[in-house]
Amino acid sequence: MDKLNNYGEIAKEYANKFIDYLPTLIGAIVLLLVGLWVIKLIVKYLKKLFDKKDYDPTLEKFTVNAASWGLKIMLFVLVITQLGVESASLVAAIGAAGLAIGLALQGSLSNLAGGVLIIVLKPFKVGDWIEAQGVSGSVVEISLFYTKLDTFGNQRVVIPNGELSNDNITNYSFNKTRKENLSFGISYDDDIKKAKEVLTNMVMEQEKILKDPAPQIIVSELGDSSVNFSVRYFAELPDFWDLHWYMIEEGKIRLEKAGMTIPYPQRDVYLYDQTKMRGTEREKRSAE
Helix, strand or coil: CHHHHHHHHHHHHHHHHHHHHHHHHHHHHHHHHHHHHHHHHHHHHHHHHHHHCCCCHHHHHHHHHHHHHHHHHHHHHHHHHHCCCCHHHHHHHHHHHHHHHHHHCHHHHHHHHHHHHHHHHCCCCCCCEEEECCEEEEEEEECCCEEEEECCCCCEEEEEHHHHHCCCCEECCCCCEEEEEEEEEECCCCCHHHHHHHHHHHHHCCCCECCCCCCEEEEEEECCCCEEEEEEEEEEHHHHHHHHHHHHHHHHHHHHHCCCCCCCCCCCCCCCCHHHHHHHHHHHHHHC
């Protein structure tokens, strides 16, 4: 009977404590619900703000997600504090947990930092053709941790942002124009001025080659087997590769039609009769 009385007193004591604590609990729940509603409004406002201006889609997504998580963490701290937990102890616990997670995820955090740098500094954007980490391709996606490229052979390459942000990046799409430098070789017996005239006429006939800066056709090298011309010009990015393939083929056709010889490396090979050489050596020795 005494045990039942003790249990009753304990239950009554905890019930009184719960009743006393109930306003604090209700206040924390209300704070949580109102806070989530306010965060939802702020995120919605940020999205509308980004939609009004032409921002990078990856930057928009990153900023909205970062704001959402940051506000939720602040709300969590406020709710826990409302429930009676000391804020100093809570901050210390969160800091210790963050340190442990950071040590465990060093590589991922490096990629995250690299992704933030790429998004903020914008060395390239989706659709650009870049070369990095020994790979060339068109950028199809920039996320916080990885950048995805499609290569010329239609292969998907995924590069960690940590390595990408700490290495050289060549962006072939950054400028609106691109400079070409084609090489054509003729024989030493051919007429240099005539060859230069043929190449100049070919370049000037192409409407897609920009006239400013002016194209250049120069003798760039006196090679071992040929006199080499350098054909240099600027073209718009959409026209660059079509001109590249056309000029190589058309240059060879026109030079040959003008009577030029396009040489190739040659070597003279001399064969010696070893039996005759040995006989000659014997005769020299017998004469001595």
